Amino acid sequence: MLTLRNIDIHHGRIHAVKRASLHVRPGEIVALIGGNGAGKTSTLTTISGLHRPSGGEILLDGRDITRAAPDAIVRLGLSHVPEGRKVFKPMRVEDNLNLGAYHRWRRRERARIAEDLDAVYAMFPVLLSRRAQAAGTLSGGEQQMLAIGRALMARPRMLLLDEPSMGLAPQVSREIFRHVRELRERFGLTVLVVEQNARLALRAADRGYVLETGRIILQGPSEELLENRDVQRAYLGRDLDAG
Amino acid sequence: MDTASLLQYLVSGLTVGSTYGLTALGFTIIFNTTGIINFAQGEFVMLGGMLAVILGQALGLPLVPAVLGAVALTTLAGGLVERLAIRPARGASPIQLVIVTIGVSILIRGLVMLLWGKDTFALPHFSGMRPILFAGAAMLPQSLWVLAVTLTLLAALRAFFTATIHGKAMLACSHDPGAAALVGVNVRRMVLASFMLSALVGAVGGVILAPLTMTAYDVGILLGLKGFAACILGGLGNPFGAAAGGLILGVLEAFGAGLVSSAYKDAITFIILLALLFARPTGLFGARSADRV
Ligand SMILES: Nc1ncnc2c1ncn2[C@@H]1O[C@H](COP(=O)(O)OP(=O)(O)OP(=O)(O)O)[C@@H](O)[C@H]1O
Ligand SMILES: [Mg+2]
Numbered sequence: 001m002l003t004l005r006n007i008d009i010h011h012g013r014i015h016a017v018k019r020a021s022l023h024v025r026p027g028e029i030v031a032l033i034g035g036n037g038a039g040k041t042s043t044l045t046t047i048s049g050l051h052r053p054s055g056g057e058i059l060l061d062g063r064d065i066t067r068a069a070p071d072a073i074v075r076l077g078l079s080h081v082p083e084g085r086k087v088f089k090p091m092r093v094e095d096n097l098n099l100g101a102y103h104r105w106r107r108r109e110r111a112r113i114a115e116d117l118d119a120v121y122a123m124f125p126v127l128l129s130r131r132a133q134a135a136g137t138l139s140g141g142e143q144q145m146l147a148i149g150r151a152l153m154a155r156p157r158m159l160l161l162d163e164p165s166m167g168l169a170p171q172v173s174r175e176i177f178r179h180v181r182e183l184r185e186r187f188g189l190t191v192l193v194v195e196q197n198a199r200l201a202l203r204a205a206d207r208g209y210v211l212e213t214g215r216i217i218l219q220g221p222s223e224e225l226l227e228n229r230d231v232q233r234a235y236l237g238r239d240l241d242a243g
Numbered sequence: 244m245d246t247a248s249l250l251q252y253l254v255s256g257l258t259v260g261s262t263y264g265l266t267a268l269g270f271t272i273i274f275n276t277t278g279i280i281n282f283a284q285g286e287f288v289m290l291g292g293m294l295a296v297i298l299g300q301a302l303g304l305p306l307v308p309a310v311l312g313a314v315a316l317t318t319l320a321g322g323l324v325e326r327l328a329i330r331p332a333r334g335a336s337p338i339q340l341v342i343v344t345i346g347v348s349i350l351i352r353g354l355v356m357l358l359w360g361k362d363t364f365a366l367p368h369f370s371g372m373r374p375i376l377f378a379g380a381a382m383l384p385q386s387l388w389v390l391a392v393t394l395t396l397l398a399a400l401r402a403f404f405t406a407t408i409h410g411k412a413m414l415a416c417s418h419d420p421g422a423a424a425l426v427g428v429n430v431r432r433m434v435l436a437s438f439m440l441s442a443l444v445g446a447v448g449g450v451i452l453a454p455l456t457m458t459a460y461d462v463g464i465l466l467g468l469k470g471f472a473a474c475i476l477g478g479l480g481n482p483f484g485a486a487a488g489g490l491i492l493g494v495l496e497a498f499g500a501g502l503v504s505s506a507y508k509d510a511i512t513f514i515i516l517l518a519l520l521f522a523r524p525t526g527l528f529g530a531r532s533a534d535r536v
Contacts, residue, residue: 048425049424050421050424050425069424069429070424070425070427071424071427071428071429074425074426074427075427079425080425082421082422082425086419086421086422086425087422088414088415088418088419088422088423089418090418091411091414091415091418095411098408098411099408099411099412099415099423099426099428100426102408102412102426102427102428103426103427105408150426151425151426153426154426154427
């Protein structure tokens with residue numbers, strides 16, 4: 001469904017990602033794990049068109065989206081839940097969700113958008129009870145649900161998730177990852193999730209890639225990566241408590 | 244001091260204050276979508292008045308088409324400013340872009356001066372000059388036009404930003420342009436729209452005030468400063484604070500001119516502004532900015 005071939009990403013002089021290749025098949029949940037500054041966020045912002053790669057190509061369903069604009073990519077069915085949630089804080093929860101459906105906001109679509117809103121509220125009932133509140137007043141976990149809900153409102157086929165567990169208590173992180181599995185069951189979504197919390201992400205995913213200082217150094221089925229000595233030493237040791 | 248002249252000051256203050264308010268609103272629309280203070284905003288106000296005069300005199304257009312044409316042309320000019328000056332400077336910091344807008348304002352003023360000279364022009368009053376008398380005060384019909392048009396425009400903008408998806412998308416660009424792009428908003432098109440919308444608002448302000456105060460190539464400088472002051476007074480970024488700031492400023496000025504001396508009219512504005520900034524750095528209605536982290 002999504003293929004990256006030999007992607008290079010620069011931020012000025014910094015070579016953040018070096019000839020990275022990865023793919024995600026339809027219906028898969030794939031985890032991209034790596035430490036601070038490994039290049040995970042850069043990879044996602046480049047896929048969604050916020051940043052241009054300096055080399056390589058990105059294909060979505062076989063179609064070249066390497067230089068497409070972010071709004072065009074959303075229209076092709078790929079939605080990105082950014083690092084740090086990035087909800088529109090002063091705006092109401094329901095306005096945030098409706099803005100998620102911005103690209104298909106036409107009179108004929110209204111009824112379907114309203115249905116999608118109900119589906120998001122059914123999945124995250126807490127958002128329904130807070131629908132008229134400013135998004136900035138929600139807790140971190142609730143903002144993460146709002147950010148995911150906003151992305152769902154675009155009716156994507158594939159979702160990019162950037163560190164959904166960031167700053168959340170272990171229990172809330174686990175809840176968010178249960179929702180990630182649920183996204184595939186309920187909406188048939190394909191997911192590429194980026195995480196520092198490797199254990200949590202690999203347990204939810206089918207396959208994983210390990211990114212270290214801009215290079216993909218390992219890949220494989222999640223169980224294999226969870227058993228892998230190097231992965232255990234580098235990424236699993238310190239978050240035992242979170243598992 | 245009798246009530247009649249107090250009422251008179253109030254009316255003239257609200258009239259002039261409306262234009263300050265509309266100018267301030269123009270600043271706010273662009274600031275909210277881009278983080279830029281557009282110092283060419285005063286020139287949009289000037290263009291509204293000047294183009295209406297020119298379309299009327301040079302082309303012999305009747306008043307209504309001249310006024311509508313001036314607003315339309317200024318809106319286009321706003322779009323051109325974004326396309327030709329702001330967009331090519333992509334990647335520049337907001338401070339650099341502010342300096343670009345200062346350059347643009349000098350350019351617009353210079354062009355108007357070259358084309359039509361330094362004369363002062365008058366636009367005909369929309370519905371005659373017979374004063375309406377009430378409670379001992381006199382009010383020109385044009386003042387009613389100014390107040391009514393300003394209130395209508397405010398109500399329309401409020402509806403746009405709170406009740407339409409495009410208005411909300413424009414606000415979303417101000418809160419987080421990256422996240423707005425990720426929900427499918429074409430941020431560049433929104434920036435273009437914000438320049439056109441604030442040029443339109445500025446032109447309307449210029450065209451309704453021109454019959455009362457006369458207009459010339461350089462009226463935009465002071466109007467721009469006053470509008471900016473109104474923005475700060477109301478709390479930068481808050482559209483209704485900006486409009487209210489304009490009205491308050493206009494009224495204070497009128498009372499200052501009437502009760503103290505009209506020679507100090509402009510100084511009064513800036514003294515009030517400085518005093519306020521010491522007392523309340525976020526502006527009168529700026530409390531909301533606290534949740535914009
Ligand atoms: N906008 C930017 N300007 C300059 N350098 C950047 C920028 N964004 C990222 N970088 C650099 O690129 C490298 C990769 O950053 P990136 O944010 O992609 O890593 P990450 O894996 O998401 O890290 P984290 O886990 O901290 O979120 C880092 O060295 C970072 O300092
Ligand atoms: Mg990151």
